Amino acid sequence: MKQLPRLFMLLAVLLTMQLFLFPMWSITLVAPQYPDGITMFIWIDRITGDTEYTLQNINILNHYVGMKYIEPDSIPELQYFKYVVLAISLLGMGALIANRKYLYLSWFILVALLGALGIYDFYLWEYDYGHNLSETAPIKIPGMVYQPPLIGTKMLLNFEATSLPATGGWLFGTGLMLSLVAFLTYPKTSRR
Amino acid sequence: MKKSGKILSFLALAGFLFYGCQNNAGQKATTTPIGNGDAASQVYVPPGEHDEFYAFLSGGFSGQVTVYGLPSGRLFKIIPVFSQDAEKAWGYNEETKPMLETSFGFIPWDDAHHPELSQTNGVPDGRWLFINGNNTPRVARIDLGTFETTEILEIPNSGGNHSSPFTTENSEYIVAGTRFSVPYPQTDVAINSYKENFKGALSFIKADEPGSMDVSFQILVPGYDYDLAHSGKGKSHGWTFFTSYNTEESHTLKEVNASQNDKDFIAAINWKKAEEYIAAGNFKEMPARYAHNYYNEETHMATSEMKENVKVLIPSECPGLIYYLPTPKSPHGVDVDPTGSYIVGAGKLSADITVHSFDKMIAAIESQAFDGEIDGIPVLKFDAVVEGAVQSGGLGPLHTEFDGNGYAYTTFFISSEVVKWKIGTWEVVDRVPCYYSVGHLMIPGGDSKKPWGKYLVAMNKITKDRYLPTGPELAHSAQLYDISGDKMKLILDFPTMGEPHYAQGIAADVIKDRSKKIYPLEENHHPHATLKEDQVRVERNGNEVHIYMTCIRSHFAPDNIEGVKVGDKVYLHVTNLEQDWDTPHGVSIMGANTSELLIMPGQTETLLWEPKFEGVIPFYCTDFCSALHQEMQGYIRVSAADANTELSWSLGE
Numbered sequence: 076m077k078q079l080p081r082l083f084m085l086l087a088v089l090l091t092m093q094l095f096l097f098p099m100w101s102i103t104l105v106a107p108q109y110p111d112g113i114t115m116f117i118w119i120d121r122i123t124g125d126t127e128y129t130l131q132n133i134n135i136l137n138h139y140v141g142m143k144y145i146e147p148d149s150i151p152e153l154q155y156f157k158y159v160v161l162a163i164s165l166l167g168m169g170a171l172i173a174n175r176k177y178l179y180l181s182w183f184i185l186v187a188l189l190g191a192l193g194i195y196d197f198y199l200w201e202y203d204y205g206h207n208l209s210e211t212a213p214i215k216i217p218g219m220v221y222q223p224p225l226i227g228t229k230m231l232l233n234f235e236a237t238s239l240p241a242t243g244g245w246l247f248g249t250g251l252m253l254s255l256v257a258f259l260t261y262p263k264t265s266r267r
Numbered sequence: 268m269k270k271s272g273k274i275l276s277f278l279a280l281a282g283f284l285f286y287g288c289q290n291n292a293g294q295k296a297t298t299t300p301i302g303n304g305d306a307a308s309q310v311y312v313p314p315g316e317h318d319e320f321y322a323f324l325s326g327g328f329s330g331q332v333t334v335y336g337l338p339s340g341r342l343f344k345i346i347p348v349f350s351q352d353a354e355k356a357w358g359y360n361e362e363t364k365p366m367l368e369t370s371f372g373f374i375p376w377d378d379a380h381h382p383e384l385s386q387t388n389g390v391p392d393g394r395w396l397f398i399n400g401n402n403t404p405r406v407a408r409i410d411l412g413t414f415e416t417t418e419i420l421e422i423p424n425s426g427g428n429h430s431s432p433f434t435t436e437n438s439e440y441i442v443a444g445t446r447f448s449v450p451y452p453q454t455d456v457a458i459n460s461y462k463e464n465f466k467g468a469l470s471f472i473k474a475d476e477p478g479s480m481d482v483s484f485q486i487l488v489p490g491y492d493y494d495l496a497h498s499g500k501g502k503s504h505g506w507t508f509f510t511s512y513n514t515e516e517s518h519t520l521k522e523v524n525a526s527q528n529d530k531d532f533i534a535a536i537n538w539k540k541a542e543e544y545i546a547a548g549n550f551k552e553m554p555a556r557y558a559h560n561y562y563n564e565e566t567h568m569a570t571s572e573m574k575e576n577v578k579v580l581i582p583s584e585c586p587g588l589i590y591y592l593p594t595p596k597s598p599h600g601v602d603v604d605p606t607g608s609y610i611v612g613a614g615k616l617s618a619d620i621t622v623h624s625f626d627k628m629i630a631a632i633e634s635q636a637f638d639g640e641i642d643g644i645p646v647l648k649f650d651a652v653v654e655g656a657v658q659s660g661g662l663g664p665l666h667t668e669f670d671g672n673g674y675a676y677t678t679f680f681i682s683s684e685v686v687k688w689k690i691g692t693w694e695v696v697d698r699v700p701c702y703y704s705v706g707h708l709m710i711p712g713g714d715s716k717k718p719w720g721k722y723l724v725a726m727n728k729i730t731k732d733r734y735l736p737t738g739p740e741l742a743h744s745a746q747l748y749d750i751s752g753d754k755m756k757l758i759l760d761f762p763t764m765g766e767p768h769y770a771q772g773i774a775a776d777v778i779k780d781r782s783k784k785i786y787p788l789e790e791n792h793h794p795h796a797t798l799k800e801d802q803v804r805v806e807r808n809g810n811e812v813h814i815y816m817t818c819i820r821s822h823f824a825p826d827n828i829e830g831v832k833v834g835d836k837v838y839l840h841v842t843n844l845e846q847d848w849d850t851p852h853g854v855s856i857m858g859a860n861t862s863e864l865l866i867m868p869g870q871t872e873t874l875l876w877e878p879k880f881e882g883v884i885p886f887y888c889t890d891f892c893s894a895l896h897q898e899m900q901g902y903i904r905v906s907a908a909d910a911n912t913e914l915s916w917s918l919g920e
Contacts, residue, residue: 128785128846135820135847139894213821213895 081174083257084182088167090250091186094119094160097243100197102223104133104234115145116241117197119156122147140221140232141212142204152196163189167254176261183254190251198225201238306758309749312339317779320711320772322724323382323396324745326350327766330377332398332409337711337722337772338747340761348407348416349377349400353862357416360864361838361873362793363562365571369403369421370556378402381431381495381769385438385474389500389716393777397432397441397474404428406443406472408480410564412783417562420480423555423577424452425468430496432472436504436716440483440538443470444493444509448516451487452554461518465490468579469509471538478561484545484578485553486536486589489642490516492525493534495600495666500716501607503625505539508610512597525597526616530649532591533601533612535628544585550578567786567793567871583643590632591641593649594621600666600707604675604690605716609654613664613677620664620677622693624654655693659686665706666769668713670720670750676713678705678725685725685748687755699755701746703729710750711772719774723748723755726767734762743767784848786869793871795840800824805916812837814916818852818866819844820893822918823886826901830914833878833907839864842871853889856903863889878905 098116105112113132114125122145124130134144147153163186170178205222208215216232223229223236230236240248312318318336326333330350334343351358351367358367358375367373377400384391396409404422409415422428422443430444444467450456451466467488473481491511499506514531517524544550555577562569582589596614598621603610610623628647630636636651663681670676674696677686683704687697706728711719725748730741742762749756788798797803797815803824806813812835817824823841831837843852845868855863859876866872878884888899906912 126846127787132847135845213898 077262080176080179080257080261081171083253083260084167084171084174084179087182087250087254087257088164088171090246090253091160091164091167093246094243095157097246098123098241099244099247101239101241103237103239104136104231105237106233106235109234118153118243119160120153122150122153136234137204137221139212139214140219141209141215142221143207143209145204150200152200156193159189176258179254179258179261183251183258186251186254190247194225201225306756310338310340310747310759312336312341317775319775320719320722321775321778322709322711322770322772323384324709324724324726324763324767324770325379325382325398326764327380327768328378329765330379330400331765332379332382332396333764333767334414335761335763336775337724338759340745340747340759342764344414345764346409346414346416348379348398348409349374349405349419350379351375351862354865356862356864356872356874359862361875362568362871365569366416366419366560366562368560368571369405369558370423370573371403374403376402377405379407379765379768380429381433382771383432383434383441384715384771384773386434386715387437389436389504391712391715391771391773391777393773393781395438395474395477396771397434399428399431399443401427401429401446404443404445406432406441406474406480408474408477410477411778412781413564414782415562417564418477418480419558419560420472420482421557421559422468422470422472423482423557423574424485424553425449425470430469430493430509432474433496433498433507434474435498435507435538436500438475439473440471440498440507441474442496442498442507442509443472444496445469446492446494448490448492458518461490462516465516465518467491467493467511469493469534469536471507471541478563480559480561481574482557482577484541484550484580486541486580486582488534488582488589488644489514491531492521494598497601497603497714499603499607499625500605503603503607503610505537506625507536507538508592508601508603509534509536510594510598510601510612530593530595531597532646533594533598533610533623534644535590535592535610537588540585540587541580544580544588545578549585550580552576553579564786565790565792567791567796581643586643587632589644590628591644591646592623592628592652593638593646594623595619600664600677602667602669602675602714605669605671605718607716609690611667611675611677613667615663615665615680617664618659618662620657620659620667620688621653622655622657623652627654628652657686657688657693657695659688659695661686661698666708668708668710668723669718670710670713671718672720674720676708676710676723676750676755678708680704680706680728683727685723685755687750697754699748699757701725701727702733702744702760703727703731705746707767707769709770709772711774713772719772721749721751722772723750724770724772726763726770728766730762733760784868785846786867788842788844788846788869791842791869791871793840793842795838795873796871797840797842798844800844800918803916803918805830805914807914810835812914814839816841816854817844818842818854818888818899820850821888821895821899823854823888823899823901824918825916826918827920828901828916829904829906830912831878831903831905832910832912833881833905835878837876837878837903839874839876840871841866841874843868845869850892851890852892852899854886855889856886857884865890878903881905881907 100117320337347357408418426449427446429446432441513525594612596617598612599615631651661679661682747759843866
C-alpha cells in the first residue's frame with residue numbers, strides 16, 4: 076500500500092512514453108464519396124493516415140477551397156515535441172525516484188499546462204489552415220471557414236470532420252490523471 | 268414404297284415429339300418454371316450491398332470477358348482480352364499494343380470462348396482467369412488482382428483453339444487442342460489430301476508462373492476436330508480428357524460427313540507420363556513461330572517475343588501416353604465429376620449422356636482391353652470403360668457441371684433445357700426449360716472439386732422475344748436458376764455481351780479483398796514515368812517528341828506546350844499521380860488517330876499522336892474526376908515542319 080503512489084506515478088510515466096508508439100490525435104473526414112472516411116493521425120513527430128497516401132488525398136481535397144498543403148516537414152512542433160515528451164518523462168522518473176508528494180503534484184501541474192499549451196497550439200494550426208485560404212481558390216464560399224473542430228464533429232461543406240484524441244492521446248490523458256492520483260493517495264504522515 | 272417411307276419417318280418424328288412432350292409434362296408438377304413468386308427477393312441485392320459470387324462470362328466474338336455479380340446479374344466490368352478496347356486504350360496505347368501481336372502480326376480481335384479460373388488442389392483460388400482465343404490460336408491470363416489481361420501466348424502449328432484452356436488441379440498446365448486439323452507444320456498441300464497430311468495438336472501450356480507461359484509440349488494426334496477438354500481431379504489427377512469429332516477425317520460438308528460414325532473418341536492423356544517422356548528426351552523439336560506477350564505490372568508495359576520451336580511427342584513412340592475412349596455421337600463437353608471418378612461425355616447429336624469410369628479405364632488399360640489402335644493410340648473397348656448412360660429424354664446434350672451434392676446438370680441445346688441427374692443411378696430427377704437453345708451452363712466452382720452448388724447460369728444462344736427488341740441484333744440471354752432445393756427454379760433472366768460460350772463462378776470472398784485499388788507510385792518502373800509534378804518536361808529527338816506529363820485533380824502538368832511540328836511523332840507519356848481508389852484520369856487529343864488513354868491511379872500510359880496540320884490543339888481529361896474536371900484541359904501548339912518555334916512547356920504561367 077505504501078508503494079501505491081509510486082506505482083501510479085510509474086504508470087503515468089509509462090503512459091507518457093507510449094506517445095512514441097501511438098498517435099496523439101485523429102481527424103476523420105467522411106463524405107458520401109468517401110464511405111470509409113479518410114483519417115489523419117497526428118503523432119508527436121509525424122503525421123500519418125489510415126493509408127499510405129492519406130495526406131496526399133487530403134491535400135488534393137483541401138486545394139479546392141484554397142487551404143495550404145499540410146507538409147509535416149514544415150511544422151516545427153513535429154521536430155521538437157519528442158524532446159518535450161522525453162523531458163517530462165525524465166522529470167516524472169525523477170519524481171518517482173524521489174517519491175515526494177509535491178513533486179507528483181508539480182509534475183501534474185507542469186504536464187497539464189504543457190498539454191493545454193499543446194492543445195492551444197493545435198487550435199492555432201487548425202485556425203491557420205481553416206482561415207488562411209488562397210485568394211485564387213477554385214471554390215470560394217463567402218463567410219465559410221474550414222477549421223476542423225478542436226474536439227467533436229462539424230460539417231465542412233460535404234465533409235463531416237471529426238477531431239478526437241487517438242490512442243496515444245487517451246493513454247497520455249490517463250497517465251496525467253494517474254499522477255494526480257499519485258498525489259492524492261500519498262499518505263499524509265509518511266515521509267517515505 | 269417412297270411414300271410409305273415418308274409416312275414412316277413422319278410417324279417416327281411424331282413419336283419422338285410426343286415422347287418428349289410427355290416426358291416434360293410428367294415433370295411439370297405444381298410450380299411454374301419461375302419459382303414460387305418470391306424469385307425477385309432471391310436475386311435482389313439491396314443498393315450498396317455486394318453479390319455473393321463473381322461470374323466471368325466469355326464474350327465470344329467480342330474477344331472479351333464480362334464480369335457479373337450473382338445472384339443479381341449486374342454487369343461490373345468488361346475486360347478486353349483479344350480485342351482492342353477504345354474505352355480503356357487496350358490495344359491502342361503503346362503499352363498494350365504488343366499484347367495483340369502474333370506470328371501473323373497485330374491482330375485486334377479473336378473469338379474468346381472458355382474462361383477458366385486457376386485452381387489450387389482442384390479448387391478455384393481466385394489468382395487468375397485463363398481464356399482461349401479460338402480463331403488465331405491463343406490463350407490469355409487475366410490477373411484477378413487488377414482484372415486486366417497480363418499475358419497472351421499463341422499456340423503454334425494449330426488450327427483454331429477450341430478445347431482450351433482447361434486447367435489441371437494446381438494450374439500446372441492449361442491445355443489447348445486444335446479444332447481444325449491442319450498440315451503439321453503448315454505447308455501447301457491439296458485439301459483432299461486431308462487424311463495423309465492433316466494432323467491435330469494437343470498442347471500443354473505451363474501457366475503457373477506469370478511471365479513465363481510457354482508450350483511445354485504438344486502431342487501430335489490424328490486429324491480429328493478436338494472440341495472440349497477437362498483435366499482429372501483427385502484420383503484422376505494427372506490425366507486430361509479431350510473430346511473429338513470428325514473421326515471420319517472429312518474435309519468438306521462436315522455437317523454431314525463428320526456425323527457418320529456412331530462413336531467418336533474422348534482422348535485420355537496421361538500428362539505425367541508425358542512429363543517423363545520429355546524429361547527422358549523422347550520428343551521431337553519442331554519448327555514453329557508463335558508470340559508470347561507479357562504485360563509487366565511494374566513497368567506498366569507489354570513486350571512481345573517470338574518463339575521458334577516446340578517440343579512434340581508422337582504417340583506411337585510414347586506408349587501409355589494416350590488412349591481413346593469411344594463415345595457416342597460427336598461428343599462436345601467432357602466433364603469430370605468432383606471426385607474425379609467419372610468422365611461425362613455429352614454426345615451432341617444424341618439423346619443420352621455417356622458416363623465413363625476412371626477406374627474402369629485404368630483397369631481396361633492394365634488388361635489391354637483394346638479395340639485396335641489408331642496411329643499408335645490404343646482404342647479402349649467401349650463396354651470396358653463405360654459406367655452408365657443417362658437416358659435423358661432430351662436431345663443434344665452439350666455440357667455438364669456438378670453441384671457437389673451428388674447431382675449433375677446437363678444442358679440440352681436442341682430440346683432447350685437443363686436436365687438434373689443423379690450421379691451413380693444415372694436417373695433424371697428434374698428438368699427446366701431454357702429460353703432459348705442453351706449452350707453451356709455454369710455453377711460456381713461447378714467443374715472443380717468443391718462446387719458452390721447454389722446457383723446455375725444457363726447461357727442461351729437464341730434470344731428472340733426475351734427482351735425489348737433492338738433491331739436485328741439482340742443481346743444473348745442468360746438465365747439464373749436456384750438449385751439449392753430438389754427442384755430447379757428460374758429466378759432471373761439477364762442479357763449478356765457478345766456470345767458467352769462458357770463461364771466460371773467463384774465466391775466473391777475469395778477475390779474481393781485482394782482486388783487492387785491503386786498502382787503504388789513507388790512501384791511504378793515505367794521507363795517514361797514522371798513521378799513528381801516538378802519533373803515534367805518535353806524532349807525532342809529528331810522528329811520524335813516525348814512529353815512527360817502528369818495529371819492530378821484537376822490539372823495536367825504541363826498544360827501549355829509549344830514547339831511541336833507537323834510531321835512529328837508525339838508521344839504523350841502520362842502518369843496519373845493520384846493514389847486514391849477510383850480516381851482515374853483520361854487523356855484525349857483532338858485529331859489523334861487512336862483512342863483516349865484511361866490511366867489508373869499511379870499508372871503511366873503512352874499515347875502516340877502525329878499532328879497533321881498547324882494550329883493549336885486542345886486536349887482534355889475524359890474521366891469525370893472531380894468538381895473541376897471540365898477545367899482539366901490544355902493546349903499544344905503545332906507549328907509548320909520548318910518553323911523554328913522553340914520547345915517549351917508550362918503550367919499556370
